[in-house]
Amino acid sequence: MPVYERGYKHWEPSGRKALPPWWAIARRGIAGPLKRRGFLFLLMVAWVPAIVKGGILYFTFKAGQLFDAGQLVRLVGGNWASIEAPGFFAFLTWQKYFVLIFLTIVGTRLISKDRQENGLALYFARPLGLVDYVAGKVIIIMFYYFMVTLFPVYALAVFGYLVTAGATGMEMLVLIPLRATLFCSLAGLSLSLILLSLSSLGHRAVFITVGWVLIYLGSEQIANLMTLFGNRWMRIVDFPAQYFQAGALLFDANPPHPISPWGSFFVLLVYTALACLILKQRIRPVEVVS
Amino acid sequence: MTGTASKVNQTSDGLRVQGLDFAYAQAIVLQDITFTLRQGSVGLLGPNGSGKTTLLRALLGHLPLPREKVNVLGWDMAVNPRAARQRIGWMPERGGIIPGMSGVAMVAYLGELSGMPERDAMQRAHEVMDYVALGEARYRKCEDYSQGMRQRLKLAQALVHDPAWIFLDEPTSGLDPKGRVAILKLIHDLASNKGFGVILSTHLLPDVEAVCQEILVLREGQLLSHDVIDNQATTARQVFEVEGFGEEELFQARLREQGVEITKDGRLTLITVGSGEGAEMILAAAEATGYALRRLRRQRLSLADVFYKLVEE
Numbered sequence: 373m374p375v376y377e378r379g380y381k382h383w384e385p386s387g388r389k390a391l392p393p394w395w396a397i398a399r400r401g402i403a404g405p406l407k408r409r410g411f412l413f414l415l416m417v418a419w420v421p422a423i424v425k426g427g428i429l430y431f432t433f434k435a436g437q438l439f440d441a442g443q444l445v446r447l448v449g450g451n452w453a454s455i456e457a458p459g460f461f462a463f464l465t466w467q468k469y470f471v472l473i474f475l476t477i478v479g480t481r482l483i484s485k486d487r488q489e490n491g492l493a494l495y496f497a498r499p500l501g502l503v504d505y506v507a508g509k510v511i512i513i514m515f516y517y518f519m520v521t522l523f524p525v526y527a528l529a530v531f532g533y534l535v536t537a538g539a540t541g542m543e544m545l546v547l548i549p550l551r552a553t554l555f556c557s558l559a560g561l562s563l564s565l566i567l568l569s570l571s572s573l574g575h576r577a578v579f580i581t582v583g584w585v586l587i588y589l590g591s592e593q594i595a596n597l598m599t600l601f602g603n604r605w606m607r608i609v610d611f612p613a614q615y616f617q618a619g620a621l622l623f624d625a626n627p628p629h630p631i632s633p634w635g636s637f638f639v640l641l642v643y644t645a646l647a648c649l650i651l652k653q654r655i656r657p658v659e660v661v662s
Numbered sequence: 663m664t665g666t667a668s669k670v671n672q673t674s675d676g677l678r679v680q681g682l683d684f685a686y687a688q689a690i691v692l693q694d695i696t697f698t699l700r701q702g703s704v705g706l707l708g709p710n711g712s713g714k715t716t717l718l719r720a721l722l723g724h725l726p727l728p729r730e731k732v733n734v735l736g737w738d739m740a741v742n743p744r745a746a747r748q749r750i751g752w753m754p755e756r757g758g759i760i761p762g763m764s765g766v767a768m769v770a771y772l773g774e775l776s777g778m779p780e781r782d783a784m785q786r787a788h789e790v791m792d793y794v795a796l797g798e799a800r801y802r803k804c805e806d807y808s809q810g811m812r813q814r815l816k817l818a819q820a821l822v823h824d825p826a827w828i829f830l831d832e833p834t835s836g837l838d839p840k841g842r843v844a845i846l847k848l849i850h851d852l853a854s855n856k857g858f859g860v861i862l863s864t865h866l867l868p869d870v871e872a873v874c875q876e877i878l879v880l881r882e883g884q885l886l887s888h889d890v891i892d893n894q895a896t897t898a899r900q901v902f903e904v905e906g907f908g909e910e911e912l913f914q915a916r917l918r919e920q921g922v923e924i925t926k927d928g929r930l931t932l933i934t935v936g937s938g939e940g941a942e943m944i945l946a947a948a949e950a951t952g953y954a955l956r957r958l959r960r961q962r963l964s965l966a967d968v969f970y971k972l973v974e975e
Contacts, residue, residue, distance in 0.1 A: 379793070380790075380793050380821075380851070380852065380856050381789055382824050382856075383778075383782070383786055383823065383824035385778075385779075385782065386779060386781070386782050388779035388780075388781060388782060389779060390774075390777050390778055390779045391774070391779075391780070393774070393775045393777075396771065396774035396775055396780075397775070400771055404762070485760070485761055485762060486760060488757075488761060489757035489758065489759045489760065489761055489805070490754055490756045490757025490758055491757065491758070491759065491760045491761075493752070493754045493757070493758060494752075494754070494758055494759075494760065494772060494819065495775065496722075496724060497722055497724075497747060497750065497751075497752035497754075498747055498772065498775040498776045499744040499745065499747045499748045499775075499776060499777055500744070500775055501744065656724075657719070657722075657724040
């Protein structure tokens, strides 16, 4: 039978509710990596620090009578056993390499892949705008960012509340989750926009990945090198460090580096604004010069 | 429901472009384009760089447009392009796939982005994949599709949300003859039997002749012609094959005086007359010069003849 005789049926809407386009983009993007076993394994590995911290909290506060808890704290370092806000902030700083790994896997191809085969033309021939498109992609990155930062903090906060027999109720169940939510939301949004802007710059994911890793790790190494020569203010070029410098304000913690947290906050604002500008310029169904 | 036009399609308005100008930086791409399309299949013709794709992008609302220049299905594309896009299907010339997805997943995903509920979109995706004869390849990654399959996949994604109009940019580009015929049959079926409005942008004239009822001819950003194809082929100019005996030179001289073109093709004399003139002129010249006509037949001009004449003028 010729193909054209197979018949075309017009669509009769079922009456089900359609979800906004950004949700469709986010849902597909989140579900994709979860189908890979290697990715799921990596996700479990990313929770190991949280499990370790949970174990230390348990032994320190619940099973402390079995041995000297102070010795354990001295052994592992104060932050691992801390149930104060700075202890949870330290946990977030330990997760920065997992953040790098997951954001690299999930984020670098998000826009470059669409641009590779003129996919943007398909998106924008639909009833969706730039904000829907970017919001959908940002949610994908933020979801995985939260998976390795915010969600472990929530779990640890609940666990900490349980092992301290409710003595830390307000701090564990309200203040720490609130601080972590605020920090992770702002940092995640900024990281997502910066990573997406990089992803929008080219068609080849490999170059974007290299660029992203250089920005994340390379800037840290450059800053380490410069500070060796006494240029402590050069820590300002350390990209991931700016998040923790600024985040220290939220957690009432000591800033990890001797530069102004407000300076870091301003630097991040500039980076994020620049990223938004790049996204506005690069994400178009058609290249228009003017 | 198969083979009938939907209510949506039957009640749809057309497309109206009024005095549209557009330039990329300093390069003028479209100049004072004006036309109205009701429904049916329209061929958008023009040499490379004539502004066909830019015009389609203007119709999709992809370009920054002034108000009231482009109206699609009742919506001003400068004000509310998203509403109009819910009823437009677009098949781009280059690329037009989302790597990493299976064919049916890509079509369903784009259906959801067009405002369809998730389950409806998946169901429709399967239906349109069957319609474009990709049923057996639906679960293959779309980047692994052949060129012909990609073109059909692009057609499927343009149809998934059941639009009123579909805009096709070079749909037969890069296809082998069999694939080209298959996709032209699908397009013809959509335009003729399923109530779709179709704009077919191409520089392949036989494709337009096979599918379209009307043509828009662009050259250097200007609209040269908007007409029904049959009118184009019959009214623009006419060529008559003439054979006879007698004072042929006198007969030809008489016709040349009236400004017609005369060429020889073997024994035949080909007489090209302008629009509005016809066989009467030739008969009168023959009678006046005593030339006995043995054959007088009008040649049917192909669209290619008409097109080349328009763009060369």
